[in-house]
Amino acid sequence: MECLNCKNTNCLISKNATLPEIHELLEKKHKFRVLKGQDVIIEGAPVHGIYFVFKGKVKIFKTGLLGKEQINRFAQDGDIIGHRGFGAGQYHKIGAMAMENIVLCSFSSVELLKVLKTIPSLTFDFMSFYSEELNRSETKVRKFAQMTVREKVIDALLYINRKFGQTSGQLNFQLSRKQMADFTGTTDEQVTRVFSTLKKEKLILSNGKKIGINDIEVLKKEINEHNYFLDL
């Protein structure tokens, strides 16, 4: 019953692991490693279950026309992956790839559905999560429509900082310009340009892939003044 002792306290399963009704599900959990660069979910693949990140970083994306990639979000320890395909859709509409060597926990849809019908607190946690996801999604649509490239890049930097944090003045997650562009919906050249102007303004530090946020408050203020939420 290792979910009881899991350090990922934000995990919905871990939160409800003390309930006796969930024990059967926990017994059937599959835990496995995925190497850096390998697929966690292939776009269009049939849904068999739902994944939780035990350890590591994962990108969730969708491939558009001409192979253009839109990164929807990043997941790390305790986060859910593949929840949209769960329940309703039969096929995953997104792809997920390991950004480093990771460990996943997986539960089959059938088993999870069984316990969701018997454990209201777990179902409620899932419902709250889906609700928040929808909120984030709507916010992201608005940001894409209304933010300038500079604002979107700043927003992305703050997101990385919120989610992964900084140690000794450097973000704990190194993304290439290309990945940053795929995340913000622009091009790698634009990201480079915004980075270098932010650097000149002393708002960030950048040394190749190593990026550090110098003045979080000023950056926050810049997008706050435009009435955007900071909770994506």
Place this chain on the structure above:
DNA sequence: GCATTAATTGGTC
């Protein structure tokens, strides 16, 4: 150390 990839910069539409 060399080869491939990523980042930067300038220019055009």
Place this chain on the structure above:
DNA sequence: GACCAATTAATGC
């Protein structure tokens, strides 16, 4: 603000 091209920096083998 995207796309293209040329140069330079960084990284993998």
